[in-house]
Amino acid sequence: xxxxxxxxxxxxxxxxxxxxxxxxxxxxxxxxxxxxxxxxxxxxxxxxxxxxxxxxxxxxxxxxxxxxxxxxxxxxxxxxxxxxxxxxxxxxxxxxxxxxxxxxxxxxxxxxxxxxxxx
Numbered sequence: 001x002x003x004x005x006x007x008x009x010x011x012x013x014x015x016x017x018x019x020x021x022x023x024x025x026x027x028x029x030x031x032x033x034x035x036x037x038x039x040x041x042x043x044x045x046x047x048x049x050x051x052x053x054x055x056x057x058x059x060x061x062x063x064x065x066x067x068x069x070x071x072x073x074x075x076x077x078x079x080x081x082x083x084x085x086x087x088x089x090x091x092x093x094x095x096x097x098x099x100x101x102x103x104x105x106x107x108x109x110x111x112x113x114x115x116x117x118x119x
Contacts, residue, residue, distance in 0.1 A: 063077065063098040
């Protein structure tokens with residue numbers, strides 16, 4: 001089973017992820033959010049060591065935050081549609097996939113500092 005996480009946005013004093021998971025092995029990285037019909041508010045899937053993602057085989061759009069090694073947001077994509085290849089983001093070392101609307105709801109943007117808390 002994947003490790004659980006919470007994500008705090010210290011810049012905006014918000015919590016984008018209240019209960020998420022880490023995609024830290026071959027299966028969880030491959031499976032990702034493929035086939036999901038919906039995501040609950042507060043969910044997130046964290047990909048450590050990644051600088052790009054795709055949304056192949058996904059049924060729903062997602063918000064995406066690209067983070068550097070320190071947890072600083074270096075790029076965001078709002079409502080990335082299914083069947084797309086996301087950008088290869090220079091400086092990104094981790095990626096966070098979120099339900100659509102999360103970035104807007106939590107006011108998360110480039111330059112914010114996100115803390116990944118492993119539960």
